[in-house]
Amino acid sequence: MGNEKRDIIIIGSGPAGLTAAIYAARANLKPLVFEGAQPGGQLMITTEVENFPGFKDGIMGPDLMQEMRAQAERFGAEIVTADVTKVELSANKKIVWEDEDAYETKTVIIATGATANLLGLENESRLMGRGVSACATCDGFFFTNKEICVVGGGDSAMEEATFLTRFASKVHIIHRRDQFRASKIMVQKATDNPKINFIMDSIVTDVLGDQTVNGVKLKNKKTNEISELKVEGMFVAIGHTPNTKMFKGQLDMDEKGYIITCSDKTKQTATSVPGVFACGDVQDPHYRQAVTAAGTGCAAALDAEHYIEAME
Ligand code: NAP
Numbered sequence: 001m002g003n004e005k006r007d008i009i010i011i012g013s014g015p016a017g018l019t020a021a022i023y024a025a026r027a028n029l030k031p032l033v034f035e036g037a038q039p040g041g042q043l044m045i046t047t048e049v050e051n052f053p054g055f056k057d058g059i060m061g062p063d064l065m066q067e068m069r070a071q072a073e074r075f076g077a078e079i080v081t082a083d084v085t086k087v088e089l090s091a092n093k094k095i096v097w098e099d100e101d102a103y104e105t106k107t108v109i110i111a112t113g114a115t116a117n118l119l120g121l122e123n124e125s126r127l128m129g130r131g132v133s134a135c136a137t138c139d140g141f142f143f144t145n146k147e148i149c150v151v152g153g154g155d156s157a158m159e160e161a162t163f164l165t166r167f168a169s170k171v172h173i174i175h176r177r178d179q180f181r182a183s184k185i186m187v188q189k190a191t192d193n194p195k196i197n198f199i200m201d202s203i204v205t206d207v208l209g210d211q212t213v214n215g216v217k218l219k220n221k222k223t224n225e226i227s228e229l230k231v232e233g234m235f236v237a238i239g240h241t242p243n244t245k246m247f248k249g250q251l252d253m254d255e256k257g258y259i260i261t262c263s264d265k266t267k268q269t270a271t272s273v274p275g276v277f278a279c280g281d282v283q284d285p286h287y288r289q290a291v292t293a294a295g296t297g298c299a300a301a302l303d304a305e306h307y308i309e310a311m312e
Pocket of ligand 1: 239
């Protein structure tokens with residue numbers, strides 16, 4: 001372990017991790033940020049962000065992340081473009097590894113986010129941000145007066161489809177079964193909405209379009225019938241997976257793998273291990289917004305700062 005003991009190591013570089021870095025750096029704690037091999041989090045695959053306060057004309061997702069990163073560096077955050085490969089987290093000892101390099105630290109802030117589950121189709125990733133989206137609140141506005149579809153049968157699909165009817169002329173919900181996973185009330189709300197149409201027992205087998213989406217190919221699972229649906233947008237709402245594999249067995253998590261925070265009443269981002277804090281989507285299955293992630297990032301840095309003060 002060729003490194004001196006750190007005050008704070010931050011894992012992740014979305015809005016949560018970088019806001020934590022800005023606050024920790026300004027508190028003179030010289031945070032070390034492992035931004036990952038693919039830095040910036042989910043906003044890197046978003047086009048225009050119109051709901052982040054302070055940007056009245058909107059800002060491109062990657063530009064917003066670049067600004068946050070530069071702001072953290074300006075105050076002295078040290079940023080490493082590499083993935084953390086292993087952690088050892090206990091009340092008395094915290095070690096973070098990047099391959100062979102081990103870093104001991106007084107506190108760890110986990111901001112590794114969550115990844116939207118996708119269908120796994122080649123054209124789905126090619127057209128991501130150009131008609132394909134995994135975030136209705138981020139991108140709904142771009143589909144004003146357009147016909148679109150939402151894939152999924154859970155609460156997110158119902159909520160997003162209902163929200164999208166504010167903009168879209170028609171929203172087709174495509175679900176792979178004939179029963180919904182979503183709660184009755186959410187299904188009822190969608191059913192009552194005249195702009196929503198349901199396509200059941202069907203899966204999307206391809207996303208069509210050259211530069212932007214102009215349709216999806218469907219297969220009915222009961223009849224095997226293949227059809228095409230003309231839509232200009234496809235929202236994938238089939239759940240998220242928190243990026244917590246590395247912490248399994250070391251931190252308390254819920255059944256879906258989200259880190260449980262708030263184990264200390266005075267520190268809302270505290271995890272089950274003293275001195276380890278979590279912020280952003282990795283601990284939030286509900287709001288999942290850049291601004292809420294940034295808010296909890298700030299809280300995690302303040303919680304870590306107070307923890308270090310109490311230690312000393
Ligand atoms: P979810 O409940 O896990 O539902 C995912 C849906 O996507 C299911 O209908 C599933 O189909 C479908 N799906 C999964 N993989 C698929 C694939 N490869 N191809 C096609 N369809 C696929 O996820 P969620 O809707 O994101 O909700 C997550 C949690 O947040 C839930 O606990 C939910 O209640 C909560 N939530 C609550 C609210 C609210 O109360 N306002 C809003 C949003 C979310 P199957 O049903 O066939 O498995």
